[in-house]
Amino acid sequence: MTTGPHLPHRLQPLLAPRSIALVGASDNPGRIGGMPLDLLRHFAFAGAVYPVNPKYEEVFGYRCYPDIESLPEACDLVVLAIAAPEVTAMLERCHARGIPAAIVYAAGFAEAAGEGLTLQRTLEAFAQRSGMVVAGPNCMGFANLNLHAYTAFASVFKNVPLQTGPGRASIVTQSGNVCSAVFALARRLGVPVSHFINTGNEACVEFSEYLEYLAQDDATECVVGYVEQLRNGPRFIDAALAFARKRKPLILYKAGETDKGSEAVRSHTSALAGDLALYKAAFEQLNVIRGTDFAQMADLAYLSGFRARQGGPRVAIVTMSGALGAILADKFIGAGLEVPTLSDDLQRTLREGIPDYGMVSNPVDVTGNVVNSPQFVRTILGALAQSDQVDTVVVYAPGYLLDRMAEPLVEVCGQWNKLVVAIDTGAATCRDQLAQAGVPVFDDIGRATQALAPFCQWLARHEAVARWAALRQAQAVESGTPPVLPAALNEHATKLLLAGYGVPSLQGLPARDADEAVHAAGQLGYPVALKILSADIAHKTEVGGVRLNVADAQALRRHCEDMLANVQRHSPAARIDGFLVQPMASGGVAELIAGITHDPVFGPALTVGLGGVLTELYRDASHRLLPVDAAMVQTMLRELRAWPLLDGFRGRPLADVAGACEGIAALSRAQAALGPQVREIEINPLQVRAQGQGAFALDALVVVQD
């Protein structure tokens, strides 16, 4: 889908138009047919502007045309400020006139259901057929602030500080209100904006295509977005990886964080939101920063201007107050950053200028005395900037205290590329000077924390994303023709199938009847586990299809008989292949559950958790988009709050984590090889034994696509 580096992207006429027509033009700047014309005039768009309306000769100083056919040229972009039922017919005419791109403001399409849905289907079919690039409908329009190309009916542009330098942050949202709100906040922070994009119903151009464009747009150094529904998961993944590759922050607020939020979103866009836990995991995996607040998103756009500096989650805190140091440490650690205790050597260096009652362990409390000695501040900051014990330095000093430190701060930041951040809750005069020198300045501890924590994590994730992108690339090359699976597999067949991809299991012996079961048990040795064997029964326990600790042949025969009766009573339609006889699986340190599901947005994904009922209650699970390798699985296991159970908690033996990781990673290979015919794969439980003794699927399930 991505165009080559030398071909213009197909969205170019939409997002960087050289000439703009507006159908339904008005001479009233308060109406949607007038507002964009007023903005184009006000901000002096350099290209041609063609208002279209037979009622006027001229509007806002632009010559007005009676119809689209009478324009002197095929302009790049037409904006339709007309009612929904007229839209597609007008687009046909614009297309015939040779106009490649359009924006449709009108509401009353899919979001209104009923007749609107039909109108949207017609519009989609036209766009598909014609290849015309149609944005919206039900959107507020766009602005390319570097070109002064305003096609949005939004009053916000005149109400914020005027932008002088080139814009570098782009805003893309599925809601016009959110677009305006985030834009206003970013501008008030002084962040120069390049693109303002409200995508609306996305009938023809969807969210990720805008991202694709912006990833390769030189005027976009970061994107701040709001999304209710991603309609094209694979393209989103590609776009996010392009952002990651170019080290441009992609900051997205995903609506539907809670059930109630989802409900509101569904009613709003008739959208089915993907599973939230997987969204979070996917964002982290793709190094997409999760927006949590408009102010935080604006702050992140501000921080993006400092993305070339080296930073990360291990923070050194420098303050003049023990209390503030404690508060900052609380906040940072609470937000997922680290405040490591500094080495004795480094503490000794810091101690040389800090009085006894100050602190040097981190937080570093230089005490109020130190502002009298800029040379000493330089030494402290220099030592921290050079140290490999911390990734980021945060200096908290209110007002004039920060001013006293400005000079050494600027000097140190000129000398070393480490990220140094200042927080000033007073009214320091050095703020601009610091920002110029590469030091972002915040005026609130809470806001600093909320933006800094995800930004530092973003800085630290570049390598992991690149690694995953390479793994994904490699798998795309590898995948061959998958074997064709039957509609359903019984447990024995499932374990054999998965074994071929390297998933170890306690396979056991299949038996057609009680005699064969007794024979099998004789080979395995008692006690054994007895299970019903049927491709039609996914949950054996619920139908009385599992007996553990069967002690001898007599008991085994009795169980075979009872089990068959039970199962036939519970599931009369199930085809029974017989029994599976397994050795009793003792010796496990822990039992995991590992499963692959198919997310409607992101495609195949892996979930790993500790087995059992409590894990479900505590929602202690880790998710990843596929593919994964063993190293990624290990990271997933370490993310579990139950991880200590695998790691020698309270004198337990260490579990065979390596074995578990290999076994789970093999599921990813199985999914890749079997392809979309497989809807789900689950191992439950995966018994993890003590270190060196492996991990084995005690049960396994493959659900084949209907």
Place this chain on the structure above:
Amino acid sequence: MTTGPHLPHRLQPLLAPRSIALVGASDNPGRIGGMPLDLLRHFAFAGAVYPVNPKYEEVFGYRCYPDIESLPEACDLVVLAIAAPEVTAMLERCHARGIPAAIVYAAGFAEAAGEGLTLQRTLEAFAQRSGMVVAGPNCMGFANLNLHAYTAFASVFKNVPLQTGPGRASIVTQSGNVCSAVFALARRLGVPVSHFINTGNEACVEFSEYLEYLAQDDATECVVGYVEQLRNGPRFIDAALAFARKRKPLILYKAGETDKGSEAVRSHTSALAGDLALYKAAFEQLNVIRGTDFAQMADLAYLSGFRARQGGPRVAIVTMSGALGAILADKFIGAGLEVPTLSDDLQRTLREGIPDYGMVSNPVDVTGNVVNSPQFVRTILGALAQSDQVDTVVVYAPGYLLDRMAEPLVEVCGQWNKLVVAIDTGAATCRDQLAQAGVPVFDDIGRATQALAPFCQWLARHEAVARWAALRQAQAVESGTPPVLPAALNEHATKLLLAGYGVPSLQGLPARDADEAVHAAGQLGYPVALKILSADIAHKTEVGGVRLNVADAQALRRHCEDMLANVQRHSPAARIDGFLVQPMASGGVAELIAGITHDPVFGPALTVGLGGVLTELYRDASHRLLPVDAAMVQTMLRELRAWPLLDGFRGRPLADVAGACEGIAALSRAQAALGPQVREIEINPLQVRAQGQGAFALDALVVVQD
């Protein structure tokens, strides 16, 4: 400790001085001996001011005295701007002069350790002996803004908007920097401040005594505070309950939220922070609002001005944008509020004026159209204000859209007392008008959420706090002379002791030897559990002192022999009383752990959790200060994330929650009756059987104070 309503509180001369002396006066407004005098002059303190310094005749227009003895009167308050070693001697002279209260600025006391610690002990001894009220040392001083009585060396007072009306919010902090920072934020929000109090080292007057004063201070309608260490838990509880009784919000930031934060705090004040989980629980129990951010604390002080309105956690959201509704719902639910779906009836009422594409279920999306019809806005808001389905109404409308709704908002708030909150991310001109009418206005969604959530919860907790205060009062009356306990009790004696207070347990039969054990088992019936019986062994399993499922007499004899050998090998010094033979406890739905510990700050507290290793990993426990009753225990159990296990999760039987609650509440009675000689009581596990079948301590432990 509390003085009667007609006697002035002993802190009155400190916090509402009619006359102030300053020893160590300076004529330089930049020095600590000059700054307060400059402020007193600048803000025109009406009382007498006596600078003391033989160097000057006059400073800041005040006559200066050579020494404290030459003052024309015994003033209310003396401020000492002199070095630490001179402090106590000077206090002696001030005391001799008849001055009842003093503030000590000097650092170099306990916080500096070594010699400083000695200085502080001397100071404490003097204050104790003399009865003089001494604030600090190592403090920045105070300000009573209503009296213009400035005794703080803080530059912040001149740098914030001038306060015209009477102050109503007081600020009390253990850190001077935090005091200034919170004061500045509150003033910038327009919150009028009454007291500015920095408590410093609290050698003689500690944090909770200030709270005690402020609870009864008419000029204080809320307190915003910062605390690293509470030195007097019982007085804090009394003070917090006084705030609750008067419905004044008490908002406290507790430093040491994370281990790193605690470390910084310990170094800062040599303070041992109490257990954080218990702090959180105690704050909630006492209806103290936890501050999480200076901005949030200032916002809560602002909200406190609206505390007379009726509100609570069930919020109706009214917006003009589905997206914003979804975002607000996400935020509110994430912060612990509820966004209930409205009844069909109420939805029908709302639907009458809302277009089809708007939403009426909650969030309510009135759509942009509605601002043209103020009458309709009035109907919607009126319907929500009257409804008992929601406690609080939040209206989000940016800029002019909020202005359009201002009139109906004011009208509705005049008619009904329900809390209605507005959020305006634009620049509405109606903000002051709304605030006057009782509608707080926020300009950021995140900040609104962070303050509103705890405030709504505070509004809803009045009843629970009153109930607990009554329970505590009743218990204080009841408690008689406790029985004297031996230094240690074995399991059987422990269970008997607790049974006396109503704690049910599987008591079993004690046996001195194997013969008696076999006899006991014969009475109980096999299988039985066998345990070692010794007051010296708290953790029986770890010394091989427990055998479950003993099937017959032969096995029992063997186990008795083995067990005795094991235990004697592991704990040769333990006195063995014999064995405890118990019936095997089958039939439990869940096992809980319930324990009473003695918190160094708050005293006896109850912890309840699900038994087992995972609960510890997930830190799934609930805490309360004692006393508790069965209803409170039930609330605690419902707070557990594992609660569904007791409540029929996935087809399990319902547990006997009532029985469990009675049993656990009995622990509270036991603690009350046994008094401080008991350090810990623990039931682990408490086996909870199916509904109607009770709950039983399978094991129990009482640790007697050394």
